Amino acid sequence: DVVMTQSPLSLSVTLGQPASISCRSSESLVYSDGKVYLNWFQQRPGQSPRRLIYKVSYRDSGVPDRFSGSGSGTDFTLKIARVETEDIGVYYCMQGTHSRTFGQGTRLEIK
Amino acid sequence: EVQLVESGGALVQPGGSLRLSCVASGFTFGDFAMNWVRQAPGKGLEWISFISRVSSPIYYAESVEGRFTISRDNARNTLFLQMNSLRVDDTAVYYCASDSPVSGHFDYWGQGTLVTVSS
Numbered sequence: 001d002v003v004m005t006q007s008p009l010s011l012s013v014t015l016g017q018p019a020s021i022s023c024r025s026s027e028s029l030v031y032s033d034g035k036v037y038l039n040w041f042q043q044r045p046g047q048s049p050r051r052l053i054y055k056v057s058y059r060d061s062g063v064p065d066r067f068s069g070s071g072s073g074t075d076f077t078l079k080i081a082r083v084e085t086e087d088i089g090v091y092y093c094m095q096g097t098h099s100r101t102f103g104q105g106t107r108l109e110i111k
Numbered sequence: 112e113v114q115l116v117e118s119g120g121a122l123v124q125p126g127g128s129l130r131l132s133c134v135a136s137g138f139t140f141g142d143f144a145m146n147w148v149r150q151a152p153g154k155g156l157e158w159i160s161f162i163s164r165v166s167s168p169i170y171y172a173e174s175v176e177g178r179f180t181i182s183r184d185n186a187r188n189t190l191f192l193q194m195n196s197l198r199v200d201d202t203a204v205y206y207c208a209s210d211s212p213v214s215g216h217f218d219y220w221g222q223g224t225l226v227t228v229s230s
Contacts, residue, residue: 039216041156048206048220049148049156055215070181096216099170100146100158 002027004093006103012111019080021106023093028073030097031034035094040069040078043105046090052091053078113137113219115207120224127197127228133190133207133221141185144210147192149203157203160192160208175201176224197228 003026013019029036040053051060053069056076066081080087088110093103119131133145147160160181161170169181180193192206204223211218 022198037215041217045157048222049208049217050220051217053217058224060214060218071126090155094156094158094216099172101157102158105155 002029002095002101004092004095004101006093006106009015009104009105010107010109011035011051013080013083014111016082019108020088021078021091021093021108023071023078023103025074025076025095027097027098029076030073031073036072038069038071038076039094039096040067041092041094042087042089043092044086047089047098049092068110080108083108083110113209115209115219115221117205117207117221117224118165120205120226122227122229123197125197125199125228129168129197129226131192131194131205131224131226133192134196135188135190135209136210138219140183140188142211142212145182145183145190146208146210146222147179147190148206148208148217148220149198149201150206150223151203154203162190194226197226199228202226202228 005024036056038056041049052063057069062072068079070098090105093099113138117133135200144163159172161177162181182191206219206223207221209219
């Protein structure tokens with residue numbers, strides 16, 4: 001099974017400052033169609049998860065442009081350009097190339 | 112507006128059974144593959160099952176294979192999860208999530224339904 005490893009597992013960021021979360025897969029996430037099925041999700045306290053980014057770097061509708069995704073092969077990154085209060089929560093990467101596997105989650109708090 | 116509404120969660124004894132439902136609205140249900148994802152209390156997300164638009168193929172995580180059965184009724188816009196031989200470690204919030212034919216996995220999620228397995 002593909003293992004998704006996120007780092008850090010916890011992040012404390014000052015409002016207005018950037019944040020970055022890394023996600024590494026145990027195998028390449030390039031599918032046979034040439035696409036990379038790596039997604040990022042946000043789960044605010046008490047809420048269902050919400051998808052932010054799909055296929056590495058495509059933002060979902062309604063997601064602020066301060067969120068961006070990048071990466072290739074086995075290494076991926078979610079960046080928040082300027083953290084706001086509403087960004088508090090847990091962030092998960094998920095691969096959909098080899099079945100489906102989530103990372104452990106990264107908890108973002110405001111410093 | 113897209114909505115996924117789960118129901119059926121309850122307190123059940125170990126070894127018991129439960130059937131979850133997820134009713135979809137606001138999109139053409141039959142065009143979307145569907146999934147069940149669960150989250151144990153205070154833990155992360157775990158994908159447990161996938162069903163294609165036409166009910167084949169179907170996939171399960173090892174943790175539920177042979178005990179859980181996913182199905183769907185496109186005429187009723189409803190996804191199901193039949194859970195048998197429930198164990199204490201099946202205790203979790205269960206979410207249904209859709210797979211967009213355009214953007215891919217887990218584009219929409221329901222609010223979840225809580226399953227508690229305890230004696």
